[in-house]
Amino acid sequence: MMITEQDLTSLATFLLLPSSVCKIDGDKNYMIAKLFDNEHEYYSSGDLIIGGVFSHIIYIFEQDDFKQSPKPNYKHLMSFMRKNYQHDLALLFAVKEINENSELLPNITLGFHIMENYFNTKITYLNVMNLLSTQHARIPNYKCGRQDHLLAVIGGLSSATSSAMATVLGLYKIPQISHGSLARELSDKVQYPIFYRMIPNQDLQLSGIVQLLLHFQWTWIGLIVFDDRNGDTFLQTITPVFTRNVICTAFTLRIPYMKFGSHDNGLKETIDSLTQGIVNVILIYGDSQSSLYIPSIPSGKIWISTAQWDFTAEYVSDKFHGALSFTIHSKKLPKFQEFLQNLQLHERDSVIQRLWELIFRCWKTVYSKTHQMIGSSKCTGLESLEELPGNVFELEISFYSYTVYNAVYAVAHVLHAMYSSSSGHKAVQNGSRLSAWNIQPWELHPYLKNVRFNNNAGQEVFFNENGDLEASFDIINWVMLRNSTFEKVKVGKMDPEAPSGQEFSINETVIQWPKRFNQTIPHSTCTENCYPGYNKIIEEGDAICCYSCSQCPEGAVANKPDSKACNQCPDDQYPNKQRDDCIPKIITFLSYTDPLGRVLATFAILFFCSTLWVLGVFTKHRQTPIVKANNKGLTYMLLISLLLCFLCSLLFIGWPGKVICLLQQIAFGIVFAVAGSCVLAKTITVVLAFMARKPNSKMKGWLGKRLSCVIVLSCSLVQVGISGVWLGTSPPFPELDMHSQPGQIVVQCNEGSVTMFYAVLVYMGLLSLASFVVAFLARKLPDTFNEAKFITFSMMVFCSVWVSFVPTYLCTKGKYMVAVEIFSILVSSGSLLGFIFLPKCYIIVLRPDLNSKKQFIRKGMYRK
Template sequence: MFDDRLLIPHGFYQPGDLLIGGIVSQVLFLYNNLSFMEQPAKILINEPISVPKNYQHVMAFAFAVKEINENLNILSNVSLGFHILNSYYTAGMTYKATLNLLSTQQRFVTNFKCHHQSKLIALIGGCISEISANVAIISAIHKIPQVLYILFQLTYGSFLPVKSIRMQFPFLYQMVPNETHQHTGVVLLLQHFRWTWVGLLAVADDKGDQFLQTMVPMLSENGICSAFIDRIPKRAYFDELIDLMIKRWENYVIISDKKVNALFVYGEPPSFQILRVLLFLAPFLSLPPLCKVWIITSHWDFASLSVQKIWDIQTFHGAISFTVHSKQPQGFQKFIQTIRPSWVKGDGFVQDFWEQAFSCSLKVYNGLGERKKVCTGEEKLESLSGILFEGKMTGHSYNVYNAVYAVAHALNKISSQHRSFRGSLKLQDVQPWQVHHILRRIAFNNSEGDTVSFDENGELVTSFDITNWLMFPNGSVVRVKVGRLEPQAPQGKQLAINDDQIVWNQGFNQVLPLSVCNENCYPGYSRKKKEGKKFCCYDCAPCPEGMISHQKDMDACVNCPEDQYPNKDQTQCIPKIISYLSYREDLAIALTSLAIIFSFVTIVVLGIFMKHKDTPIVKANNRMLTYILLFSLLLCFLCSLLFIGQPGKATCLLRQTTFGIVFSVALSSVLAKTITVVVAFMGTKPGSRMRKWVGKRLANSVVLSCSFIQAAICTLWLSSAPPFPGRDMHSVKGEIILECNEGSVSMFYCVLGYMGFLAIVSFIVAFLARKLPNSFNETKFITFSMLVFCSVWLSFIPTYLSRKGKYMVAVEIFSILSSSAGLLGCIFSPKCYVIVLRPELNSREQLVRKRK
């Protein structure tokens, strides 16, 4: 049971027709740990320890009530008062303070009030979740709405999940959004800066366990690894501090890992104070200072205890926090400038605040008889360092301000409803549960234009400011808003941050710090997992041939589209160029020129033979076969032009078949000439049966039959699998080859094979007949021409297969031209020499002499 004679020593009371209760945590005491082995010790330090910055919460409360009472548009006939008590960060004192607010003055008799006592209409309080829960338990029994201005509601913490909260604490309202929004925001922040190797520091209690169970999988799902996890004590008793230092800093080497530059810290104000103690003692243990980016949620406000005001806090310089969106109400800074130790009679906080903030005493001697500097009472709050007290309204104080206004607007709405439908109503008769029903649907704009409303779970609908904390050696603190988190925004637009405004810790020299397990894999490389390591630790492997990676840290290289190819560094895809043997290229121009020149030479030779058609040298070797051979050679030279230029449907159909048939006619003519020589020699012998074959019938039959077979092969090719225009994407890097797809490769080689067969037969027959005694014998020249022809086409096959694209076509054109030129030169150049330069040899007498 509580001793009703022991009242809460720290409180602030201002009378009014209706009272709003408040629970704050500005003062605390240090106790020894309870061992249950001896009589519990009393307070170790007689003087309370103040958290000066939290006094602003009290000021925000008083300022909001003052504004409401002066505003004729809100509760014009009713004055608001408040009764604020301190929780001392302990459950016992929180229960006691709550019961004190619900009881008659000076007595712990709940549900009983004197007739002159003002009614408590709502409770605003709870700077940490444990205190909020303790207040909620009592207020729920009495059905009094409780508005939490700094509620850290966990997914699984001191409060149950959202649905269970509404069932167990239906009168609970939270002036901050659900904490999961902040966790999502941290993930987005880490992704924004590409920090994938981060450290996690969590308070060592059930809430910290639940945080890690939620956060670690969330980080992994988003490609982020926890390099280490360490726990911060929830609180430490005075006699445990030394042992705690030794135990906790065994992990200091791990925390100081230079690869881990981002630390996500989860805890509440008491755990922050413990962390400050550990960091303060690090230099005394010869430990290096930490140079990190501290990422925190709205739990922390970087508030120092009065005994810590000279401690260096620059370790946290450049920290980034998610704070509930706030603004600066007009008149607040002017209001706090009026505060003095005796500014109002009912303020029981101001004396301890003043003495500990300014390190002076309002009395000549303190309780221990030790002389201290005497406070003048005129000290300026703006002279205090920002770690102790801030002149601008903090996010937590802004929540207090809005919470008071939410209650006032709810009362005002009740009053207006009764005037409209039921006549006048005395607000003094309104029950707290009635305020609860209005608060559920309340929505209003505060003096700064921000909308205040709650969702179906009793949580404030608002956004978060991303704040960059600047800590200076003189203790001053500057908050810079560098971005915003909008939980209700569409996916991908929730986080907005201005990188250029962020000031990093001095150790980073204003360069964006890296927090990765290893260096990034640059474009052109992909990540390769290290065995036995977390997925954020990897090696960088170059992309395989033909693949690229165009971003940092790609899990795998990717193929380019078919019409593109990788650049030299394999970092991007470049469009392939269209490639074919164009008439504009030097190679094509050279080949075209050769084809035209040889064609012209062939025409000249044909003209010579036609002009001298009646001469013996022309008649002796079957004049008609000579014309057929020369005309076919002319077509051979000209058909090479079908291979130059962009392939089309017609050219693809004609290209190989025309070449095959024309060449077969030429080879057939050569074979017929050779056979004619052999038959003519054999027919000159007495009684030879070959005499009947001597003449044009045999030659014509050979040419027609041999050419017909090639024409039949080509017809079968065109009817079964004809050539067609195609695009070769892969043979040559960086090129799309426009080519004629042969349709059937076997038929193509059948055409070439048949020509080879004719050439070999011609070569064999000519070789065997090369020494026959005949005037103007051609077999020697045919033998040499077939040798050239076979050599060209035998070398053609490996050369053709080893080339790609337009060079493959060029090889075939060159083979056509060179083999045709070989036939033309070897067979006809000796005859042209005789006809043109040695006409005396082209006579019948010479023919008879040679025969004899």
Template sequence: MASKDTSLALGMVSLMLHFSWTWVGLVITEGPKGLQFLSDVRAEMDKNRVCVAFVKMISNAATSYYLNQQKHYFIIKETFPANVVIIYYDAESINDMQHNVGLHLVTWKVWVTNSQWHADLTGNNFIFDSFHGTLIFSNHHEISGFKKFIQTVNPSSYPEDIFLQQLWYWHFHCSLSDSGCVLENCIPNASLAQLPVNRFDPAISDASYNIYNAVYSVAHALHEMLLQQVQKQPMGDGEAVVLSPWQLHTFLKNIQFNNPAGDQVTLDKKVKLDAKYDILNYWNFPEGLRLYVKVGEFSPHVANKQLTLSEEMIQWATAITETPNSVCTESCHPGLRKSPQEGKVSCCFDCIPCSENEITNDTDMEQCVKCPDHQYANSQRNHCLQKSVTFLAYEDPLGEGLASTALSFTLLTAAVLGLFVKHRDTPIVKANNRALSYTLLISLTCCFLCSLLFIGRPTTATCILQQTSFGIVFTVAVSTVLAKTITVVLAFKVTAPGRKMRQLLVSGAPNSIIPICSLIQLTLCGVWMGTNPPYIDTDAHSEHGHILIVCNKGSLTAFYCVLGYLGSLALVSFTVAFLARNLPDTFNEAKFLTFSMLVFCSVWVTFLPVYHSTKGKVMVAMEVFSILASSAGLLGCIFVPKCYIILIRPDKNSLHGFRDKTHSGRKKP
């Protein structure tokens, strides 16, 4: 006669999901119904990712009371991590279970069960009740006239009912007559409805409701059977209807009707509907209150919202001041991802921060999501932010410093050029080949200025001019140094009249090195521009939170060919200058040329590894710095000593001083 309870497991799991309880213990009484419920609830929990913290089966045998007592104590101690426990039981074993759970005062648990507690704990006088706050899934029963019956019933109405006499004796201060069979001196007009709910619950119990339906089922079956017999019996024969008990079974099996409460009653499992459950909250604080308050309901027949709950009405277990939590591991907040713990259920996991530029924007996400290239992850790694476009601008402190340095050196080089032009007829300017000096100063000026092409927002024109101007201008500067060095060597090594070497020196043949070397570099740059020239590109990974606009060099092979040729030319110049460093003369600049090429080579040898180890704007700034440093090295090492003599020691920059220095130099050997 009991209602179909296959939806009980779904209702309890729906409650778990409502409060996000994912770590739940199960205490089940043994028997077919208990095992069926265990199978149903585990299936629903697995489907909804609610994990079973433990499963304990409780025996129904009355003889195992002592063993049960020890087992229940073990349950309480072992299941401490699970704050929510589902208890499914049959009425036969609940008294023992409740007594032992209550005895150990488990006040931090939330119990979810399938029926009301029936055990009478009156006399225990616990200050804190272990079952206060229990949530109970109870079948909804309401029989018309039952409340009126409770209000009017008394022992005199049913003198043979011993149960009523006991209630009156306990609750209405009655005394027994001398014979011990009659109640005397009871409170006048006493009624069970006057008793508080904690002493007598006027609601009909599940068992009573099933008995009620059973009586009606038998009555309906008898009615159908008698009606059928009357219809079959011939009219007027006067014989009584004879019925056999076994004939009732067929009618009971097929019976289907609505009882006076409006609920459908049937014994056919295929037709029987799933039960609708009231969710009751057991209030027993202070101990003895014993109230069952309806806080919600679960109806499996409602499509969209099967569970309705009034959370503000719920009183939780003693010592719990807010909605309790029952999880194996606290939820992973946005910015973290779940990582399963080896050998444990899915509800037990570790929370690991997302990798760089990856986010999670929800709780308990299993995978981090990578931000698009035009976005970046914030510091909490829970949101992607839009990247800002950037480049080495003149407004940046780094760009401003480099641009100021380039312009300062440009002005300084122009001033040196002006100084040399002004003193073009002095011995020191003439002795060091003033045409080559002018060429070198002009090329150095262009070297300083070409560094400005690397600063500012890149365009197609600036990207092409950056590399071509850099390669050609520096080739002119280095080839000029080589021409000056060869001129010095020829001037001091070739002294015999009429020799061909002397003719080369007089004709200015070393100066032809400049256009020849520059033409080779120009050819390399032309091939580069014709095959795979530089172009505007974006770099979304070098600088966090920025999209860097850069000049892609196009063909790296061509770029390194240009650099390699320039390096080879610088190495040749350094070698020739080093060999000629000790030639005697007052204005011999071979030593200065050696130092200048040493600085130049050192800068660019250092540049390559540092260039490849940097990213973003720093990489561009590194190239600009190398251009400025190498150009400044040439300017300083070659022209600073000459400017010193011209400006500070003009006495040495005269024909008389030149001859004195020459004679003193020749006496030393």
């Protein structure tokens, strides 16, 4: 409802003029002060007075620019807020109930004095002074005519007006009970010792907002605040909270109040442009009057409003279908709706008269012409609030009205406690009723701090140590119906008294989302969520909510979406293919049940049996020339060492225990050293034998078993010495290799000292190389005595195997490393067996005719 500037100018000039006359209507119960702004000031007499500073009307005031004298008038009237008149009716209803209750305050009547502050701090200061003065004389402590006994003041819909009231009332120690400000700084009892409020501070609400956003994973949101002190405080408070919880704001729009209601197209275009794209959730913060700007917002978004905004049906449109709003928990008051339905217009009730004038757009003859601009017809008195739709006036009590109701009852219960005390009873006995209540406002504070009562709705009301109400927040879902009506559905709660971790609760199945989302939970993120198995990578300079996804590295998993980092699996587990979970590793080793182990074991046994057969053949034909010609003792020793070599390979198959690990490399090194020594001794014997054939050769003394034994024993003892040092310093031991094979725990033998391991291999290589060189030089000696060419081929294969063994061994892991070593043992040992003994076995078994002394002599002569 708009008032013309001309009418407002005349009214404002009257409002700003102080009065020095006390003019009062004589009625006892309802005396309407017809001074200052009599259409926005409401008074009801009583023994004790409760003051009220409420906000119903928004004015835009002329701004001073310091270039000309200030003007004593207003620019224009913005709007009436019909919903806020319910605050007055709640106070009226509470006072009516208390006065009719003979048990709560017997023989005492409460009255009220309500002032309008126009949402303006300066006028708040002015009207608080009016409450403390007589008939707006604005002279503190001066009383003329009516002697009001003001005990407490209810009011402060915003933080600014609450602070302004507390500044003045604090000088007189008059209790102030706010019904609308959630600002945190007002909980400071040092700065605001007389301040109480029937709502909690906003810490609980901020926690609820964050948990709501995190519950639906809305991490990329828009933020709209209003460009005032409250908006600054809210931003300073919510920004670090968002940062800690990885919630980012795609934009922050600060709207000046000067543009409210002006339908600024530029501002609307700004909002439209900012809310495009993937930002589906917008948090809007403002005071009660902020809802006047609702028609300018875009549709199709999830709007989240704070309790300060007082989101009511008066300003609801289809654009807010699916919106979520925080409200202070309240219960339905019995008889309040009935009280509103039965309200009738009375000339003496200034509150109802003004409400009637605004809602039904009519006027009463008792008012001046200033009121006639609101409506063109006269009020009949038959109008009823029950007939009005909900978007014009709600009959259901709002949470701000609920807090006003509780504030009045808090004062009444404090007075009852004082009356019930011994001093109160004594005073009643010694004097009249009024003199008994000749108390000072500051005396209420000890009782207010400890007041605790159940209101008529059954809710317990009490203040905490900071003077804040201990209450919870409800989360309301606004549902617009087809017939342009609405429904408020409670979908969640933020309860500070719930067990730790369960303060926030929400039932998402009953939430109605905006139509474009087709009842699927909307997404509002800067980027798509990272799937399990991926972690977030934030580029330098980007917002923390804008990131790319990178698959977890080897050995790490991320089992939750949007993981900040991948977690390493325990040593006994490894990631699955998706890298979103750790699964137990398989214990593996080269066993006899393994196909590879079974094949290698089979070949080892076959070679062992073949060696046994060769040994048997040589033993059976030990008197034949071919056996005698090649040093029978060394032959037997070499065959026995080859038997042990093949058996040694079986030590590498099966579970590697402590004893097995000690025997594996040590037995392998010593047995092969013996075999290599025998081959070297056989080669040297062949060379010496030919050198001894020359006449008068001194080499004849070197021939015989003694030389062979010395060579074999000395060369073997060197390897034994190396092995002894190995065992004494850092012996092999069993270990679990967790990392070499993905998904496997390899049970293997650790060499202990890698240096000693390679020392064994090097020494074995030196013996082999020496045997190869000597055999190669002696390969052309006559066949009668010569097996050097067979040794040459065998040692060539032997050396090739072990030279290739080293890089192959280093490149393999787990059981395949063991298989490489077994293969090298079998091939190198098999080469000695095959190249040295199979040709002889061929002659012994298949060509016995060649195994004669005559044949050997003939071949020797032919060679000559």
